[in-house]
Amino acid sequence: MSNLSQNAGAGTGMMRTLRVMTAEDHTLPERPEGFARAIIADVLTGSRAVLAVAVMLAIASSRFDWAAVFVTFAWITDFFDGRLARSTVHPTRLGDWDLRIDITLGIGILIGLGWSGWVPWTAVLVPMLVLGTLAIAMHNPSPTMLLLAYIYLVFFWVLIAERPLGGWLPFAALPLIATLDWGRFTRVILPVFFKGIAALARGERTPDTKPVLDEWV
Numbered sequence: 001m002s003n004l005s006q007n008a009g010a011g012t013g014m015m016r017t018l019r020v021m022t023a024e025d026h027t028l029p030e031r032p033e034g035f036a037r038a039i040i041a042d043v044l045t046g047s048r049a050v051l052a053v054a055v056m057l058a059i060a061s062s063r064f065d066w067a068a069v070f071v072t073f074a075w076i077t078d079f080f081d082g083r084l085a086r087s088t089v090h091p092t093r094l095g096d097w098d099l100r101i102d103i104t105l106g107i108g109i110l111i112g113l114g115w116s117g118w119v120p121w122t123a124v125l126v127p128m129l130v131l132g133t134l135a136i137a138m139h140n141p142s143p144t145m146l147l148l149a150y151i152y153l154v155f156f157w158v159l160i161a162e163r164p165l166g167g168w169l170p171f172a173a174l175p176l177i178a179t180l181d182w183g184r185f186t187r188v189i190l191p192v193f194f195k196g197i198a199a200l201a202r203g204e205r206t207p208d209t210k211p212v213l214d215e216w217v
Contacts, residue, residue: 037088044081045094048074048101052108059112064164067112071155072169074105079177082184103144106151118158139206142196145189 051074058067078098085092094101107128114124127150135143159167178185199206 037084038092041081041084041092042094044077044084045098045101048077048105052101052105055105056108056112059109060115062116064159064162065166068159068164068167068169071109072173075173075177078102079181099141099144102148106148109155110151113154113158119154137205138200140196140199142193142200145193
């Protein structure tokens with residue numbers, strides 16, 4: 001009887017151990033904190049690449065009403081993807097592409113303006129080639145920031161001239177976003193721009209490409 005009791009006890013213990021091991025095997029790994037926010041940030045960043053194509057086609061077709069809507073929405077996604085990415089410790093997959101996608105959006109606008117005949121192709125290709133080559137050769141974001149400033153000034157000029165339905169949206173969104181993101185503008189964007197200009201003036205080339213503006217501060 002004692003042997004039977006011992007065997008029964010051993011069997012019960014083994015069953016308990018197997019149940020615990022099975023439960024542990026089926027336990028899903030916990031997601032890192034902020035995983036969902038990082039995914040949403042990547043989706044917003046990626047959507048801006050799609051909007052770059054949409055803006056180019058809208059401007060090329062002289063649909064400046066839709067172009068104004070697309071550009072405004074792109075700026076909103078840019079604002080929120082950055083905030084979401086900075087609010088989580090989980091790395092985003094497209095964070096390093098944020099500035100490049102911003103440039104893609106600007107280039108889409110400029111190509112669309114050339115395609116539609118609003119801007120001569122020399123005013124499209126020369127700034128792109130000169131400032132783009134300078135940014136790549138010197139590993140410096142300031143030329144691309146100058147290129148974006150030039151593109152949006154031309155785009156605003158066209159909106160004022162065309163006066164499309166909804167053309168007021170970018171004019172309303174820009175100061176609002178600048179106000180909400182004023183801290184980042186003064187702590188990151190302006191310092192990076194002037195630091196890059198100073199490096200260009202000295203003829204300095206950074207050893208590594210830094211596509212994320214925060215890494216330049």
